[in-house]
Amino acid sequence: MNAPTLLRVDATARALTVSWADGRTQRVAHAQLRAACPCAECTVRRRAGGQVDVTPDVALLGIEAIGYGIRLLFSDGHARGIYPWTYLARVAETETETQADAASGLVG
């Protein structure tokens, strides 16, 4: 999977916008990225049936490019997660589905 053509951090909305080479653009909340942190510690916690501690106002403070993906630095001090491009795309898709579910819930 190729690197995104654009990565943009929206500090106000606490969202990350990712544009891919195929023209697709995804938007994912910082809290969603933090909850999906793929580092060993967070992965073990999720596999054990628990949840990663995430406050809704957690913010993405930094992005470090590492070739096949990005390492993200969050406002809670957590900076261990490395998000390969394919994983980032998957997390962003999950976020979109969650928003759609929430919207239909409001209408119903």
Ligand SMILES: [Zn+2]
């Ligand atoms: Zn983590």
